[in-house]
Amino acid sequence: MKKIEHIGIAVKSLETSNPLFEKLFGAAPYKEEEVASEGVKTSFFMNGPNKIELLEATNEESPIAKFIAKKGEGIHHIAFDVEDIIVEMERLKGEGFIILNDIPKKGADNKLVAFLHPKTTNGVLIELCQEIR
Ligand SMILES: CC[C@H](C(=O)O)C(=O)SCCNC(=O)CCNC(=O)[C@H](O)C(C)(C)COP(=O)(O)OP(=O)(O)OC[C@H]1O[C@@H](n2cnc3c(N)ncnc32)[C@H](O)[C@@H]1OP(=O)(O)O
Numbered sequence: 547m548k549k550i551e552h553i554g555i556a557v558k559s560l561e562t563s564n565p566l567f568e569k570l571f572g573a574a575p576y577k578e579e580e581v582a583s584e585g586v587k588t589s590f591f592m593n594g595p596n597k598i599e600l601l602e603a604t605n606e607e608s609p610i611a612k613f614i615a616k617k618g619e620g621i622h623h624i625a626f627d628v629e630d631i632i633v634e635m636e637r638l639k640g641e642g643f644i645i646l647n648d649i650p651k652k653g654a655d656n657k658l659v660a661f662l663h664p665k666t667t668n669g670v671l672i673e674l675c676q677e678i679r
């Protein structure tokens with residue numbers, strides 16, 4: 547894991563939050579995408595080299611809906627860029643981290659993704675992202 551790929555922020559409504567982050571970054575989202583398998587729709591912003599992902603739940607079962615119900619809006623996860631997600635998953639499993647999905651899954655923004663359980667990462671949900679080449 548070499549660099550932060552994005553920071554995920556849980557929001558109740560992209561319609562409300564997009565304009566706020568547009569003001570903050572002085573730029574509109576460069577992409578909006580729904581990931582039905584995760585029960586989310588997302589907006590992506592670039593702020594210099596930093597990518598911010600806003601996530602709104604698309605159903606009540608969504609991890610984002612449960613997160614907001616429990617903790618309110620705010621930082622949801624940190625995603626790291628990995629060269630080879632399979633190798634990294636194996637390495638982290640060997641180190642005792644709990645990987646939430648056995649095989650990488652299709653994420654947003656043309657990535658394969660996997661998540662580490664926050665109870666094994668000091669309470670921070672970590673996402674691994676590999677560019678789909
Ligand atoms: C893939 C599209 C996009 C991308 O970048 O490509 C995304 O990032 S999608 C993001 C949404 N998808 C996910 O988050 C998938 C991984 N998350 C999960 O599998 C669950 O959310 C899980 C397992 C982290 C928690 O689910 P659970 O059903 O167990 O919910 P609980 O409320 O019971 O939580 C258990 C325990 O974990 C704490 N928790 C939950 N979410 C987070 C979080 N984001 N950060 C830190 N801690 C979290 C929660 O507070 C509970 O702790 P406890 O001490 O028991 O209260």
Ligand SMILES: [Co+2]
Pocket residue numbers: 552554599623625673
């Ligand atoms: Co993410």
